[in-house]
Amino acid sequence: MRIAFQTGFRDAIADIQRTSEQMATAQRQVSTGRRLDVPSDDPSATTGAIGERATMGTIDRYVRSADSATSRLSIVDTVLSEIVSKLSAAQTAAASAIGDTASPEQRTAAVDELASIRDQLVEDLNTKVGGVFVFAGTASTTKPFTQNPNGTVNAYQGNASTVNVDIDRAKSVQATFDGQALTQGSDSTDIFTAIENLRTAILANDTPNIENGLAAMKRGFDRATGMQSQVGSGEKALDEQRSRLSTQRLGAKARLSKFEDADMSEAISAMNRAEIGYRAALGAAATIRRVSLLDYLK
Amino acid sequence: MGDLFTSLQMATRSMAAQQFALETTGHNIANVNTEGYSRRVTEFAAVPPTIRWDAGDGVEVKDIRSIRDGFIEQRLWRELPDQQKQAAIADSLRLVEVALGDPGSSIDGKLTEFFDSFATLADDPTSATARQQVISQGQSLGTGFGEMVNRLRVAQSDADTRVRDTVDQINALASQIAHLNRSIANAGATGIGLDALKDEQGEAVKTLAGLINVQAMQREDGGVDVTFGSGRALVIGETDFQITATQTPPLGLATLTANGFNVTSEITSGALGGLLQVRDTAIPGYLSRLDDIAYTLSTQVNSLTTAGYDFTGAAGLAFFTPLGSATGAAGALAVNATVAADPSKVVAASVASAGDNAMARQVSNLRDSKLMLGGTATLTDAWGRIVYQAGLDSQTAQNDASLRGEIVRQVQALRDSVSGVSLDEEAANMIKFQRAYEANAKYFITVNTALDTLFSLVGQ
Numbered sequence: 230m231r232i233a234f235q236t237g238f239r240d241a242i243a244d245i246q247r248t249s250e251q252m253a254t255a256q257r258q259v260s261t262g263r264r265l266d267v268p269s270d271d272p273s274a275t276t277g278a279i280g281e282r283a284t285m286g287t288i289d290r291y292v293r294s295a296d297s298a299t300s301r302l303s304i305v306d307t308v309l310s311e312i313v314s315k316l317s318a319a320q321t322a323a324a325s326a327i328g329d330t331a332s333p334e335q336r337t338a339a340v341d342e343l344a345s346i347r348d349q350l351v352e353d354l355n356t357k358v359g360g361v362f363v364f365a366g367t368a369s370t371t372k373p374f375t376q377n378p379n380g381t382v383n384a385y386q387g388n389a390s391t392v393n394v395d396i397d398r399a400k401s402v403q404a405t406f407d408g409q410a411l412t413q414g415s416d417s418t419d420i421f422t423a424i425e426n427l428r429t430a431i432l433a434n435d436t437p438n439i440e441n442g443l444a445a446m447k448r449g450f451d452r453a454t455g456m457q458s459q460v461g462s463g464e465k466a467l468d469e470q471r472s473r474l475s476t477q478r479l480g481a482k483a484r485l486s487k488f489e490d491a492d493m494s495e496a497i498s499a500m501n502r503a504e505i506g507y508r509a510a511l512g513a514a515a516t517i518r519r520v521s522l523l524d525y526l527k
Numbered sequence: 528m529g530d531l532f533t534s535l536q537m538a539t540r541s542m543a544a545q546q547f548a549l550e551t552t553g554h555n556i557a558n559v560n561t562e563g564y565s566r567r568v569t570e571f572a573a574v575p576p577t578i579r580w581d582a583g584d585g586v587e588v589k590d591i592r593s594i595r596d597g598f599i600e601q602r603l604w605r606e607l608p609d610q611q612k613q614a615a616i617a618d619s620l621r622l623v624e625v626a627l628g629d630p631g632s633s634i635d636g637k638l639t640e641f642f643d644s645f646a647t648l649a650d651d652p653t654s655a656t657a658r659q660q661v662i663s664q665g666q667s668l669g670t671g672f673g674e675m676v677n678r679l680r681v682a683q684s685d686a687d688t689r690v691r692d693t694v695d696q697i698n699a700l701a702s703q704i705a706h707l708n709r710s711i712a713n714a715g716a717t718g719i720g721l722d723a724l725k726d727e728q729g730e731a732v733k734t735l736a737g738l739i740n741v742q743a744m745q746r747e748d749g750g751v752d753v754t755f756g757s758g759r760a761l762v763i764g765e766t767d768f769q770i771t772a773t774q775t776p777p778l779g780l781a782t783l784t785a786n787g788f789n790v791t792s793e794i795t796s797g798a799l800g801g802l803l804q805v806r807d808t809a810i811p812g813y814l815s816r817l818d819d820i821a822y823t824l825s826t827q828v829n830s831l832t833t834a835g836y837d838f839t840g841a842a843g844l845a846f847f848t849p850l851g852s853a854t855g856a857a858g859a860l861a862v863n864a865t866v867a868a869d870p871s872k873v874v875a876a877s878v879a880s881a882g883d884n885a886m887a888r889q890v891s892n893l894r895d896s897k898l899m900l901g902g903t904a905t906l907t908d909a910w911g912r913i914v915y916q917a918g919l920d921s922q923t924a925q926n927d928a929s930l931r932g933e934i935v936r937q938v939q940a941l942r943d944s945v946s947g948v949s950l951d952e953e954a955a956n957m958i959k960f961q962r963a964y965e966a967n968a969k970y971f972i973t974v975n976t977a978l979d980t981l982f983s984l985v986g987q
Contacts, residue, residue, distance in 0.1 A: 230944045231943075231944040231945070231947075231949060231952070232943075232944065232949060233566075233943035233944060233946075233947025233948055233949050234559045234560075234947065234948050234949055234950045235559070235560065235943055235947050235948070236939075236940045236943040236944070236947060239936065239939065239940070239943075240936070240940070243932075243936055247929075265630075267621070267624040267625065267918070267921070268624050268627060268914050268915070268917055268918025268921065269620070269624055269917075269918045269919075269921035269922040269925060270918075270922075271918075272914075272915045272916075272918030272919040272922060273915065275630060275911075275914055275915065275918050276911040276912065276914060276915040276918075278630035278631070279630045279631070279635045279907065279910065279911040279914060280907070280908065280911055282630050282631035282635060282636070282639070283635055283638075283639060283894070283905070283907040283908075286636075286639035286640075286642075286643065286894075287639075287894060287895065289643075290642070290643050290646045290891070293646070293647070293650070294646060294649075294650050297650045297651070298650075359651055359654075360651075360653060360654065361651070361653050361882060365882070366880075366882070367876070367878065367880040367881075367882040367883040367884075368880055368881070368882055369652075369653060369881070369882030370653050370881045370882055388880065390878065390880065390883065392652065392882060392883065392884050393884075393888070394649060394650050394884070394888070395646070395649065395888055395891070395892065398892075398895055401888075404650075405882065489630070521950055521951060521954065522950070522951045522954035522955060523950065523951075523954045526954060526957070526958065
């Protein structure tokens with residue numbers, strides 16, 4: 230084939246452009262640590278990166294929900310512990326006033342203690358976490374238990390629905406509680422009415438009704454411990470869920486890195502290879518037509 | 528047998544012929560870097576004898592021929608349109624790719640933030656801050672879609688500007704070719720400067736072929752007729768038919784007409800074909816997919832919020848301003864102004880209870896719902912598909928452009944090997960003609976010496 234003067238230069242320029250482009254790409258990968266600059270660098274990896282980032286976003290959202298649910302449940306747990314201990318104190322107070330051995334002073338003291346326990350229970354059940362009443366169902370902006378000037382407690386103001394928060398796809402934990410389920414359950418009257426009845430019975434030294442009241446306190450106690458164990462298992466589930474989410478996030482992060490990040494050792498060796506190619510192309514271009522028949526014409 | 532004077536004449540003529548060839552060599556060397564130049568070759572012919580007993584009357588220049596291979600040139604005209612088309616697509620799509628943004632910080636990131644804001648509201652349905660945040664993220668999502676539409680429209684109008692520029696270039700080349708046709712027809716009679724005109728013609732057609740898919744047919748008079756698309760005339764003989772670009776509503780993009788016919792869809796190759804493909808097919812395709820995402824998002828969110836209750840317990844309003852159809856949805860996505868003005872109108876509850884969060888959870892969980900592409904993709908997946916498509920389109924165009932660029936380079940090398948100037952060859956020719964000139968001069972001197980001898984005999 231006849232080799233024309235221009236061919237060599239045209240080829241040389243094309244080669245220099247190609248190799249310098251390769252070198253620029255390799256350099257960019259090394260300096261940025263990323264293998265994706267524009268989608269066309271690897272369309273499917275770009276789509277994969279979008280998917281993994283969305284997955285991580287979802288996981289982060291569940292982690293945040295789990296964190297806020299955990300702090301809420303731990304407060305609820307503490308409150309329930311207090312309720313349990315107060316109901317147990319109420320039982321002790323009532324038991325001390327039973328029978329003829331108790332003096333009138335002891336009865337009055339028991340009645341006063343019961344009133345104080347009632348007030349503390351109301352306070353506990355009106356606990357607010359993050360600005361919402363946690364024992365009011367979904368009516369969480371309404372104070373669930375209000376007291377009259379004489380100390381008696383009005384009927385439950387909340388509702389029986391509960392608020393759940395999602396901590397995974399199709400997995401949620403309860404974040405507010407039905408106050409009435411705790412105070413009344415399947416009883417005909419709530420715990421506060423039972424306390425009032427108990428106080429009346431103690432003052433009247435009405436042993437059968439004191440015993441009825443004691444039984445009501447016991448049922449209240451059971452409901453509270455039952456709810457506490459439910460909250461406890463919720464907290465445990467949250468712990469497990471958080472560690473599962475963090476494992477999932479690590480997985481997503483690793484996949485994302487595979488899509489987006491340059492393999493440094495490979496990128497550096499690619500850069501070196503590209504540089505050698507570039508140097509070779511430059512060198513070859515510099516030697517084109519360095520010798521010519523014209524050199525030999527005298 | 529001729530006399531000595533005839534020999535002297537012959538030597539002179541031969542020296543002139545060699546000198547002429549030397550000049551041609553010089554012309555070739557001078558044009559070593561001229562694009563489209565075909566090397567010239569001086570053709571010698573022996574001058575036949577005029578009388579019996581004569582070897583001949585030396586040499587004369589019969590012709591100066593430019594060396595070109597019509598098939599290779601045609602091949603180049605065929606390869607160039609596709610290469611230039613893919614290069615134009617690759618160039619234009621680079622803008623689109625930049626417009627689409629990085630994973631996690633584009634529409635996908637905005638979608639995640641939007642759904643996150645509803646999740647935060649679900650965690651804390653009575654929080655005024657969370658409600659305000661939902662509105663802000665909704666607005667930011669609307670802005671994000673709007674900006675994406677704008678960026679794609681900018682890429683589209685950029686392609687349109689290049690379409691107009693390309694049409695101008697095509698028209699200029701068409702009139703140049705028509706002009707050359709006239710000059711070639713005129714030069715045909717005398718032959719003066721024909722080769723240079725032909726080189727210019729070849730270069731013009733080559734440039735034109737890169738811009739638009741043309742068919743070039745040689746005329747008998749040496750000119751060339753050029754048609755494009757479905758046989759539309761661009762140059763016939765000395766007449767060129769201009770392509771007109773007319774701004775057309777609603778987007779103000781140029782419609783191309785030739786002889787009153789809309790030829791926009793007929794231009795499928797060359798740089799112009801590539802630009803039109805990006806402008807009329809690729810970008811509108813991405814935009815309509817973006818519209819689908821925005822439309823589905825707004826209808827799905829609205830159908831949930833209108834079934835729920837706001838903070839005051841009133842029936843929920845549509846969160847996004849309801850959209851009539853998917854067309855233009857991405858550009859129109861916005862938070863319902865009534866809701867935006869009053870955060871308590873953000874719907875979180877599925878029952879009329881301020882603390883309920885069921886609807887906010889459902890909205891937040893839309894992120895995992897396969898709402899798009901016939902129930903196979905989430906909203907974010909659908910965005911990923913747009914990015915994938917644009918990336919793939921761009922990658923394919925880049926690969927095709929470089930592959931076809933290689934073919935074009937090889938065809939050009941082939942053309943060079945026939946028509947290109949080789950300095951070594953010209954140097955060899957230079958020696959050849961110089962030596963021949965010297966030999967002829969020597970012959971001249973010899974004959975002259977013989978005449979001297981003759982004259983000295985006469986003088987005695």
